Amino acid sequence: MNRHQDAQGVVLTGYVSCVDDAGPPPLSRRTGHYNVQRSRLGVSGDTPPYWRSGSQDSLDELALDDYWKEVEIIHHSADPETQEEVQLRVADEGEQEEAWLMEAGLATLFDESASDGEDGMVLLSTLTRTQAAAVERRVETLNQTLRKRSKPYSVPNVRDIFRSPPAHHTKDDDATSRECGEGGKKETTSAGEAQGVGGRAIPGSEGGAETETDINLEVSFSEQALSYKEGSKVIQPVNEADDKLPDFKLLRDKTGTTKLGDLSPSDMKKVRRLVLIEMSALFDTAGIELKTHKPLKIKVKETGLFGVPLSTLLEQDQKSIPGTRVPLILQRLISHIEDEGLNTEGLLRVPGVSARVKAVCHDLDVQFYEGFFPWETLKQHDAASVVKLFIRELPHPLLTVEYFSAFTSVLKFPTKKQQLQALNLLVLLLPDSSRDTLKALLEFLQRVIDHKEHNKMTLNNVSVVMAPNIFMFKGFRRKITEQQEFAMATGTANIVRLLIRYQNLLWTIPKFVITQVRKQNTEDQRKMNRERAMRKLLKKMAYDREKNNDKPDRSSEAEDGIIRVQAPQFSKVSMAVQLTEDLQASDILSRFLSQESSVSMKKEELCLYEIGGNIKERCLDGETYMKALLDLNPTAEWVIKSVQR
Template sequence: MLSSSSTTSSMLPSHDTVTSDRRCVAMETYWREVHSIEEEKEGEEEEEERKSMDEVELEEAWLTEAGLSSLVTGSVAAEETLPPAEVLLSTLTRQQVTTVRRRLDNYNETLKKRNRQPIRDVRDVFTEPDDDSADRCPSPPSHHAESPPSHHHTTTKTIRRNAHRVRPTLPMFVYEDQLPEHPSSPTNTHSPTNTHSPTLTPSPPHTHLPPTGRLRRADWLLRDTPYSEGVSEHKRGGTCWDCLRFHGDNNSELQFVPVSPSEGLTCADDLSSCDLTRLGFISHIEVSTFLLALGVQTKRTRPPRRRTRDSGVFGVPLNSLLENDKKKFPGVKVPVVFQKLLCILEQTGLQTEGILRVPGSAARLKYLRRELDRCSGAFDWSAVRQVDAAGLLKLFIRELPTPLLTHTHLSTYRSLLGVSSEVHQVQALQLLSLLLPEVHRDTLRALLVFLRKVVFHQDQNRMSVWNVSMVMAPNLFTCCHRGNKSSIAKQREEMEEAVGAARLIRLMITHQDLLWTVPTFLLLQVRHMNQVSNQKQLGLSRTTRRLLRRRNDKNDRNQVTELCEGVIRVQAPRHTKVSMAIQLDEQMTARDVTSRFECEDTPVQHLYEVGGNICERRLHPDCLLLDVYRVNPHCDWLIKP
């Protein structure tokens, strides 16, 4: 039983009474942070309890976020900018299709019970496949010697004009994929380098990483098969390949590092907004399929009603802050006030004992908050001490109308506590990070980079990764502290939630380089979606596409053979050398090409692949251009900052 004393220490639930996990010791830091937050909220209106969404709202929101809103709303206006439903569905694997089918069936069954009919019949868009439906739209050619079985499916479309609307169903699919017994990884890999860092808060490459011998290679990034395909062995009584490899690994504190494929490591920032949108649709479907395969259920709640301010700093949406900052600082990606607070802490607090943990004066914090809201542009930052900056930073995160991890995904983050394997937790965190809006993703990355610097100086500041995680967890995850009046069961549940939230933050800090990395299978699905969408825009018939595909496949093989002996033309419109013909060989990298255009007083240049089966992708300096060409033979090559 918890003590009923009114002292601050008595308000901190005793670890020994609620959990026996030896790793979750010294949770007093977490509860002191919760108590400090509650003191700051005294006199403020309490946030209303968040209610669960009903089945119709839940499924409709899920389908909309998956890019399939036309299946439930009947709207065709969005199809001008978003891929049609059949284009998206044609890229999905068997298990991903099963997830979509289950969601749509649940939506329709719920409508049927309420005597309602969907606005648009899905059979107005799809028909069941005929003899030609087995001819699938081609996936991007693989650069491996032995291509794995295809994991994509296709549908055909027929527009019908009738007034009869019945319950929608997903079309029939031709399944051709087989789960490999042991997912393999390409042997040709390159050491990763950190090429992109948050604005104004750069992380020097390899500064905060443990020795190379103590790193664990995240080679699952190289697989062509989705994560959900790998864990499906659990349901069939087999053993997951990742669990088999990392089971019993006592080095859980060691960092997973990205492993680069030969065509280059891809981060979220390397893709265009169009590709990121399509990547988000597939990631949304995959994370649901992945968690379902792991036996984890998620339940979303309605966002609480919170007042949104249009001016000031605190309580203002990140998008609004960023739009205002871009007027003065074009190209900024993280709100300036957030970067200012991080810079103060880096300059004065990294070696201060108890940074982020020691609370400042509540009265001074309120004063500084009022001043920042009143005159943020002319605010005197020299008067802000390290302890003040820490308090303002945490207050800024808590006051966001839309949480840094967003209302949409907070419940999914919490559901990861039911995943037993750390590898699978990291994989799910990676998929969720790719789903965050751009400004939220960039702000979270800047925060995690700073927290890693704090941990790097733990010998001086006494803030280990676990201490930092306990301090930040109540600020990133909404915490409802029920005090000592709740039952033992409630206390146990509260403690487990606290421990789980701190664990998630620890994983995000330790493995942050993986969070922004796009797995190979997701990029392949985006390429496939672009290719199908391009063919659809051309209005080609199935027979014409089949004949054209056969001819293109033959031409592609011939072109690759000729390219090994020939040249590519690289465009550089911002240089004196507008273009250059470059002969390729097996070892030529993007760095080799950009170095030929380097000159004095020019910013860092990057090579991009543009067009073909991708809208635009910035190439990793170490990627092999011949392998990029084999994946996207019809792309253009462009050099720009």
Template sequence: MRKVDQYLQNAQTQREPPTMRRKGLHRGLARMTSAGAMPPSPPDRSISQDSQDSMEDYWSEVRNIEEDSQGLLEEMMEKGSIDEAELEEAWLHEAGLSTLVSGALSDSPAEALLSTLTRSQAAMVKKRLDNYTQTLRKRNKQPIRHVRDVFSTTDASSAEPTQTGSTNGPITPILPHWTPPKGHQSCPVFTPVESGVSECQSEPNILSFEVPYSEGATAHRKGRDCLDCQRIWKGDKDLPTFQIANPKHGLTRVQDLSSEDIKKISYISLIELTTFYDALGIELKRNRVVRSKVRETGIFGVPLATLLENDQKKFPGSKVPLVFKKLLSKLEQTGLQTEGILRVPGSASRVKHLRQELEAKFYDDSFDWEQVRQNDAAGLLKMFIRELPYPLVTLQHLPAFTAAQNITSYKHQLQALHLLILLLPEANRDTLKALLEFLRKVVAFEEKNRMSLWNVSMIVAPNLFTFRGKKAKQEEMQAAAGAAHLVRLLIIYQDLLWTVPCFIISHVRKMNEASVTKKTPSSERTKRKLLRRRNTDREKERSEVTDLREGVIRVQAPLHAKISMAIQLDSKTKARDVMARFDFENGQASRNSSRKQKHFLFEVGGNIGERCLDPDTHLLEVYRMNPHCEWVLKSRTT
């Protein structure tokens, strides 16, 4: 049995009966993918007359873009043929599984990631890996060494028998199947869906963060009476109100996690998105980014990462390009109540002149913002977005955003967008979030600026999603309405989309736990020394508490006068209770409430890198889920 196949097969077969396991991975894959192979038909939803009338806004914006772009956007697309093997290799690399094709699996992050996959996720990885290998064989026209052969050796002395009990070939250890961490409880509002019944049938407006979306999509395809797919949404006011339950272990937003854990979330999100689309019968395509020369200085046409690197030299910690923030601030101050803001273009000559001045004077603080009119600022903002050398939603994932338009269920459209947002690079995600927060403010002033949600979406869509090639008029109409609809979902549900699902957090915890078990003996010795030193310090602290029982945590607060406090947890203790207690005992409650810097409780270490806890988090649940973490009270900008 070869090593890579064994890892993937173990994840698939853990929940299957022994008779099913003996039939092999490929036969199981054929059965899993045989039902519902046809992709879903596009959603049949009508739009209101006002929405149809506002389509002209879309085409007007497209004409403006065509006049300004002068064909520059076309240079981003690959001119030659696309090598499928390269695309598969890029997928494996982005999913954190590059060692499957380029190096040893042992002690790599890929090994920890593979150990957390669900059965359907493991099947998808196997499918992509096989496709990569087969494509290489066709291209080379000769037998090549399969990737699984690279990892055929293993240490038999430490291995356990395989699940099939085969004695042929090397024996490999069985990795545990993905399960929620100890103490992980499902949200009480979510009830299991009966076999063969779509998740949409029972609770069409409830989003479950506890179960991978791909699992719910499989049930959805088997169902025939999905209420969400049958509905006709006629306008902005008819959009469904989706609800999410607040789990006892707390909601987690992207900004609440450490950079290392966010990287793991990106790996898991790509695997889950690919599995999710496959379950819906949608082919997930990718664009290959052409590495061309780009500007390294200036404002417009400069990559986001380069802009932020330049900005952080002046303002450390910047997460959104300074010029972008300044344009948004200018529009919020003077443009929210301006009729037709975003829709009515400014003077072309004036915008061109302002652009030149921004390029020359922005970084030396000599640019006069008082000369910028509201509509000119809106024009500069849209110009900045569309002239990025790579789209804000990234070129490689642009087809996945486009494919989301054809999903028949609003719930599944939202879930697809959710995974795509988590896939974006940090700079793109933060900049998109700043844009969406501004657009929500524009819509809030609809009575003054005459810009409805649909109007705003129609204007922004062609700047975010570019559709190339000649199409029939009907296809163009569908593309325009579909792109605007995605922007509409992004604006309305942005708070939900920037929340990390519980099942992905569970993946991260399992990955961290698996990584810890693979540490070298030397690192274990170092760890023991650190633990002995830490235990000595803790013994001194425990002398202050006469009865340190199970469920008692010690919260560190280095920025407070009282830097440490032991707290007995019960089922009702929340993070906000601990925060309030420290503020009360240090006399800082009134001062903190008026500042942007506020204190939050963090879960640090154990099976998580670092997580800022939501104030409504029940600490006993986190304690059971991560008993070896530290509890730290730290300041954070709100």
């Protein structure tokens, strides 16, 4: 692959969609590539120490032979005559800060005419000290850039904003303030516990003190990182085999765990802004600098299956099946591999026959949407090769250009817990199409690993083979030394290992983010109430209440520990539920199904939704304790609907 650099940016040479007829190089030569690379570096005997740089895990177990074999297969599959040069550039000085502030919903801090003025001020009022510091840093950098340019500027001193008096506190947001503390902030002790107003400790778990394998979602990750930094609390690297990786778990919260897909679009917009700020604060606190890359516009395919942007591909798919979130071709390939059996030895590691794979690519492009492709003739190794090819052929990487460097920097965090926290935030920042496709891929890879007794594909094996296909995306090859390339090999393999091993943790929205969203919604509700009062709608609302005085008084019922659950989708007008300390959302669903014999849906297909109050809409985790949630959001309504994901 050609690699060079010009004055405008890094020029990256990509790969094409179909492999060459000539086939991969001989096995003996591919097998020797790993040792040749070591010889060039003067390495003999023990594993060189820089292989472990950037990772706290023992990399001696990683089968890097397979990594370099996969790299050679990828190189050989590229057609030099159709390679396309793609430029990625680092944002200009100041440009990166402006783009960041706009994406975070804080454009008003450098542009008074921006439309996010009041919303931005509400957002600022919910930030933790580390999040506020991240905003301050970028505003100050932008200020300095404008001064250097000798241009007029009106960027305010953001510290003055954070010193503004707190918003008027009313009884309506007592529940939110109990979670956030004053100003939405929580302080962390050296033990990692959060403290609310007045120093009241918020327990990390119901079962006792937080351990090193507990992931606390109540306290900002960047605040937790600050406690590590201030207390010099760094866990030394531990050598462990993949089957002995720590069993991290999320600390259970009585108000329920929130997963991606559980919230309304309007609340998810707030989540994304907060997660961007939190991610930046986490990297800032750890002293890890990030440079955002931007893809220059390139000509991409608009039809077909391979080398097509995910968004374009999904638009095509949705014409056939509305609501499709994962490309149909990827779903079908995965389904075919699983239907034929995951016990095939060397699945994903053993390459398909190149001539057949090329023919499959062509035939799928022509016949897939017509339904004429002969799936019964597709062999397992060929299908697995097409899956890998589909991922690396995306014109923009699955992990996105914008956050690619952040993903590759995750292993710079000193502890595996912080690495997982960073990955959690980065997954939340991915566009829907990338995130949904990544989720489908990781779930498939885990199912392959579940059959390791037969297919001989352990977590290590799968991670090493998939790393170059995920990270050596079409258009990526920086001009780096061989030593750096070795470090990248071990690093990216470990990142894929973390993504697969802990994927169930990564699609969770941390509670501290939900708490900040609740506070923003409380402020929005106050604003709405003021506008209604100005238009004299309160009088009309009072009239409507009198007209409908036959409706139950929810506020008085709530005080008595009774909620009204509605299911209009199933003609259930209202179901009164007396809350107890142990009553969970799943119990309410069970009661509903026992009373509504006409409902043919399974319990797993239904969800109890929290609607209104300080959240727009939220699908509740079955283990949500309803009394605790009612205390947090006493004015919410409760509705049973089919799961909307």
